[in-house]
Amino acid sequence: MSAGTGTAVILDDADEIAALDQAELDAAVEAGRQTSRFGRKVKNLALPVITTIVVIGFWQYFSTHILAQSKRFILPPPTDVIRIGFGNARNRAELLQGILQTSEVALAGLGVAIVLGSLIALAMSQAIWLERAIYPWAVFLQTIPILALVPLISFWFGYGFGSRVLVCVMIAMFPIITNTLFGLQSVSRSHRDLFTLYKASWGTRIKKLMVPNAMPSVLAGWRISAGMSVTGAIVGDYFFRQGRAGIGRLLDAYTQHLRSSQLFAGVILASGFGLAVFWVFGLLTQGLVGRWHETGQKRGED
Amino acid sequence: MTVADQLVERPSTITAPAALTFRRVRRIFRGGVEALSPTSLTVQRGEFIAIVGPSGCGKSTLLRLAAGLDKPTSGEIELGSESLGYVFQDPTLLPWRSVEANIGLGLEIAKVPRRERAEKVARAIELIGLQGFEKALPRTLSGGMRMRVSLARALTGEPDVFLFDEPFAALDEITRQALGDELLALFARQRFAGVFVTHSVAEAVYLSSRVLVMSPRPGRIVAEVAVPTEYPRDPEFRFSTEYSAAVADVSHALRHKAGPRGAL
Ligand SMILES: Nc1ncnc2c1ncn2[C@@H]1O[C@H](COP(=O)(O)OP(=O)(O)OP(=O)(O)O)[C@@H](O)[C@H]1O
Numbered sequence: 001m002s003a004g005t006g007t008a009v010i011l012d013d014a015d016e017i018a019a020l021d022q023a024e025l026d027a028a029v030e031a032g033r034q035t036s037r038f039g040r041k042v043k044n045l046a047l048p049v050i051t052t053i054v055v056i057g058f059w060q061y062f063s064t065h066i067l068a069q070s071k072r073f074i075l076p077p078p079t080d081v082i083r084i085g086f087g088n089a090r091n092r093a094e095l096l097q098g099i100l101q102t103s104e105v106a107l108a109g110l111g112v113a114i115v116l117g118s119l120i121a122l123a124m125s126q127a128i129w130l131e132r133a134i135y136p137w138a139v140f141l142q143t144i145p146i147l148a149l150v151p152l153i154s155f156w157f158g159y160g161f162g163s164r165v166l167v168c169v170m171i172a173m174f175p176i177i178t179n180t181l182f183g184l185q186s187v188s189r190s191h192r193d194l195f196t197l198y199k200a201s202w203g204t205r206i207k208k209l210m211v212p213n214a215m216p217s218v219l220a221g222w223r224i225s226a227g228m229s230v231t232g233a234i235v236g237d238y239f240f241r242q243g244r245a246g247i248g249r250l251l252d253a254y255t256q257h258l259r260s261s262q263l264f265a266g267v268i269l270a271s272g273f274g275l276a277v278f279w280v281f282g283l284l285t286q287g288l289v290g291r292w293h294e295t296g297q298k299r300g301e302d
Numbered sequence: 303m304t305v306a307d308q309l310v311e312r313p314s315t316i317t318a319p320a321a322l323t324f325r326r327v328r329r330i331f332r333g334g335v336e337a338l339s340p341t342s343l344t345v346q347r348g349e350f351i352a353i354v355g356p357s358g359c360g361k362s363t364l365l366r367l368a369a370g371l372d373k374p375t376s377g378e379i380e381l382g383s384e385s386l387g388y389v390f391q392d393p394t395l396l397p398w399r400s401v402e403a404n405i406g407l408g409l410e411i412a413k414v415p416r417r418e419r420a421e422k423v424a425r426a427i428e429l430i431g432l433q434g435f436e437k438a439l440p441r442t443l444s445g446g447m448r449m450r451v452s453l454a455r456a457l458t459g460e461p462d463v464f465l466f467d468e469p470f471a472a473l474d475e476i477t478r479q480a481l482g483d484e485l486l487a488l489f490a491r492q493r494f495a496g497v498f499v500t501h502s503v504a505e506a507v508y509l510s511s512r513v514l515v516m517s518p519r520p521g522r523i524v525a526e527v528a529v530p531t532e533y534p535r536d537p538e539f540r541f542s543t544e545y546s547a548a549v550a551d552v553s554h555a556l557r558h559k560a561g562p563r564g565a566l
């Protein structure tokens with residue numbers, strides 16, 4: 001049909017090839033179905049479970065067979081940690097009470113940091129002079145050693161809930177500001193042009209372009225800050241030494257009294273709490289932006 | 303020829319305003335880069351023109367000026383219609399929105415009621431052949447399909463003037479030709495005025511009735527090649543002598559008028 005002068009070779013076994021392709025396709029789909037989900041989950045879980053068992057086993061062996069009885073308090077065997085730290089009702093209640101207090105402080109701190117930090121980042125994204133004026137302060141906040149400020153904070157604001165939350169906010173706000181600002185500013189020029197063409201208002205631009213575009217980065221900031229806020233709550237508690245005891249003060253007390261099984265139980269609980277917070281924010285990221293953004297997607301899946 | 307003679311000769315331009323007029327439009331960026339030296343051009347209603355020129359010669363600048371995304375340093379720009387369509391080089395889809403939500407974006411911002419919006423979106427999807435992908439997210443689509451979504455989005459505004467900034471540049475030759483044909487079909491139905499910027503001489507000739515050739519910086523129009531073949535055009539047009547002649551003319555103009563000084 002063409003006016004071309006070249007020679008074209010037409011394949012007449014195209015149908016056969018197509019049939020072959022279909023068979024291969026079916027096989028691939030079937031293979032994908034079998035290894036998918038369950039298989040991958042088992043594979044992903046098996047290795048960490050094995051390492052955990054090995055580590056705990058070695059720990060048990062080390063403290064019961066290698067450490068002398070008199071030195072055992074340095075590293076109490078896992079069985080003791082479970083029996084004394086978690087098994088004893090009074091100890092368990094004490095620990096849970098502590099973690100509850102700490103998590104209240106950490107969550108309140110994170111909440112305040114998110115609200116304040118996001119508003120600050122939004123303001124900075126709207127005017128370059130605001131960014132220039134505020135940014136050095138944000139960096140300053142990040143670089144001052146918070147521990148050095150703790151006495152001052154207690155001097156000004158007392159030892160109560162508010163002061164502890166303040167420590168968390170100071171520690172956790174910086175990643176929120178920087179990540180949110182980065183997200184808000186990373187709108188591409190053509191997307192901005194598109195909204196200009198549609199004569200979108202300022203509010204529409206923020207709501208339909210800047211905020212959704214910033215979400216992956218914003219959530220990454222929340223995730224980092226959540227971990228820092230937990231640290232802030234424990235550190236604040238450790239140093240304020242007054243008011244309701246959180247996990248930080250309990251850890252301090254256990255150290256003082258060489259109650260090492262309880263100390264280990266407390267450390268494990270605090271780490272577990274940090275891990276849980278990280279995991280929850282991972283799920284949140286996955287749920288909110290996983291559909292369209294890579295950072296929200298689980299690794300090892302296509 | 304006097305001004306009066308011109309008026310007599312082309313009365314249509316007086317009665318019906320042109321779709322797009324540039325009068326000695328110039329754009330100098332801060333720092334002194336002259337992206338567009340004084341340029342005049344007219345695009346009539348229902349006319350489809352193409353602009354070709356070397357990279358960096360000011361083609362995007364010209365389109366952005368036409369769309370009001372940028373202001374000229376001097377000169378006047380007149381747009382004959384309120385409804386403007388603009389297709390960017392990349393599809394500029396919002397990755398968190400489904401195909402249909404992306405297509406409906408402009409209508410949503412213009413606060414078109416939901417029912418009407420759904421109808422218009424459905425029509426655009428049909429026009430561009432994306433049925434079955436309404437709920438898909440952009441990242442699951444091929445490059446060609448994303449460009450289709452971008453086209454459909456521009457179509458929902460029912461534009462009288464359609465500006466294209468190298469929309470198919472990132473696509474492979476086969477997809478590119480297919481989309482070119484779709485664009486011609488759309489043009490046949492909607493009869494908008496089109497300005498199509500491209501690097502491809504073949505594409506420019508195939509789509510337009512007039513190809514403007516721009517010189518390297520400072521950009522200006524150095525040649526105009528008419529492609530007299532009537533619309534509707536079909537793929538056979540690519541094998542016609544008119545087509546080859548126009549391609550040769552444009553290539554020649556690019557080499558000799560826009561070439562030597564352009565060789566950086
Ligand atoms: N905002 C800007 N500020 C300063 N210079 C600019 C700006 N935008 C474009 N330019 C300059 O103007 C010139 C023309 O740019 P333009 O984007 O219009 O070129 P183009 O013909 O579209 O190129 P391409 O084919 O590569 O897209 C370039 O030299 C570019 O560096």
Ligand SMILES: [Mg+2]
Nearest residue numbers: 361362363467
């Ligand atoms: Mg360009």
